Amino acid sequence: MKKSVICVLGGTGFVGHRLLARLANQGHHLRVPTRYREDHRDLLVHPNLELRQCDIHRQETLDSLFEGCDSVINLVGILNEKGHDGSGFRQVHTELSRKVVDSCLQNQVPRLVYLSALNADDEQGASHYLRSKGEAERIIRRSARELAATILQPSVIFGAGDSFTNRFASLLRLLPVFPLAAPRARMAPVYVEDVVGVIMRCLDDQALNGKTLQLCGPQVFSLREIVQLIAKSMQCKRLVVGLPDSLSSLQATLLEYWPGKPFSRDNYRSLKVHSLCSEDGFARTGISPHHFSRLIPGWLGPATTRDKRDVARRAAGR
Numbered sequence: 001m002k003k004s005v006i007c008v009l010g011g012t013g014f015v016g017h018r019l020l021a022r023l024a025n026q027g028h029h030l031r032v033p034t035r036y037r038e039d040h041r042d043l044l045v046h047p048n049l050e051l052r053q054c055d056i057h058r059q060e061t062l063d064s065l066f067e068g069c070d071s072v073i074n075l076v077g078i079l080n081e082k083g084h085d086g087s088g089f090r091q092v093h094t095e096l097s098r099k100v101v102d103s104c105l106q107n108q109v110p111r112l113v114y115l116s117a118l119n120a121d122d123e124q125g126a127s128h129y130l131r132s133k134g135e136a137e138r139i140i141r142r143s144a145r146e147l148a149a150t151i152l153q154p155s156v157i158f159g160a161g162d163s164f165t166n167r168f169a170s171l172l173r174l175l176p177v178f179p180l181a182a183p184r185a186r187m188a189p190v191y192v193e194d195v196v197g198v199i200m201r202c203l204d205d206q207a208l209n210g211k212t213l214q215l216c217g218p219q220v221f222s223l224r225e226i227v228q229l230i231a232k233s234m235q236c237k238r239l240v241v242g243l244p245d246s247l248s249s250l251q252a253t254l255l256e257y258w259p260g261k262p263f264s265r266d267n268y269r270s271l272k273v274h275s276l277c278s279e280d281g282f283a284r285t286g287i288s289p290h291h292f293s294r295l296i297p298g299w300l301g302p303a304t305t306r307d308k309r310d311v312a313r314r315a316a317g318r
């Protein structure tokens with residue numbers, strides 16, 4: 001891959017961290033905006049990375065970030081908004097995408113990659129999250145003649161440091177009986193390094209221009225099976241109680257008003273549609289996706305013998 005100038009919006013997040021590590025290793029010059037520069041100083045280990053504190057919702061900020069860029073990768077996304085009426089999702093997904101496309105065209109950026117989500121649909125989307133992602137996709141597709149863009153639609157993404165498996169793991173540690181909303185929701189968890197691999201391919205494979213790729217891992221699970229697998233990997237015996245629709249909806253309503261909004265009615269509506277692929281986006285890239293069940297013990301498993309020895313040494317004051 002030739003060395004390029006690449007702006008990664010949302011580069012400070014879970015997927016962004018992994019992507020930036022891979023891009024930085026290849027010697028690309030990276031521009032990464034953030035709202036909270038101090039929180040992401042760890043990224044400055046990459047000598048070829050500019051971390052800029054700025055407001056990417058301003059068109060002039062995007063213009064300055066995209067000037068001279070060979071590619072823009074947009075990973076910005078939220079799972080929950082501050083309010084409850086969908087305007088937060090529209091601002092971060094739909095309106096930001098409109099500005100990103102305008103600025104790419106204005107600055108003659110030749111390449112855009114957008115990380116959307118499976119089931120994104122501007123008209124039929126089950127939730128504000130999925131509709132606003134669908135609206136973002138529509139805006140990008142409308143500019144297809146002038147801008148080479150690839151849209152990626154992953155199922156749920158997992159990997160060390162994700163919020164998906166780690167949030168369930170934290171709750172499982174606390175609760176002997178686990179009341180699980182939407183236990184029958186089905187999904188095909190996809191490994192973060194595989195998603196990153198596809199983004200890297202998009203940057204230098206012109207055959208992927210104008211394509212939408214669905215990205216699923218090779219295993220399909222219900223949410224209940226996933227939580228049970230997480231508990232098993234942690235070697236923690238827990239009773240997982242699947243809630244019926246009425247109680248799932250009640251749990252979503254209560255947690256929507258809980259500090260930090262750990263779950264919401266919008267999340268629940270997204271879970272009502274199975275997050276499964278109807279076609280294999282990986283097949284176009286030559287990447288074989290990894291198995292969820294094989295990898296999760298890597299970060300959720302019990303402490304290794306070496307960890308235990310370290311704890312014992314510290315306890316003994318050595």
Ligand SMILES: NC(=O)c1ccc[n+]([C@@H]2O[C@H](COP(=O)([O-])OP(=O)(O)OC[C@H]3O[C@@H](n4cnc5c(N)ncnc54)[C@H](OP(=O)(O)O)[C@@H]3O)[C@@H](O)[C@H]2O)c1
Nearest residue numbers: 010011012013014015034035075076077115116117156157
């Ligand atoms: N993780 C998954 O399971 C999954 C599944 C399907 C699709 N996706 C999509 O994949 C993308 C990346 O996911 P991720 O898990 O890496 O997300 P993440 O860890 O939550 O990171 C989100 C990023 O978006 C930025 N951001 C959030 N709200 C913003 C706002 N209001 N204005 C400007 N920037 C904002 C954050 O930047 P700062 O805080 O530094 O400003 C952060 O870098 C998202 O678009 C997500 O919807 C993720």
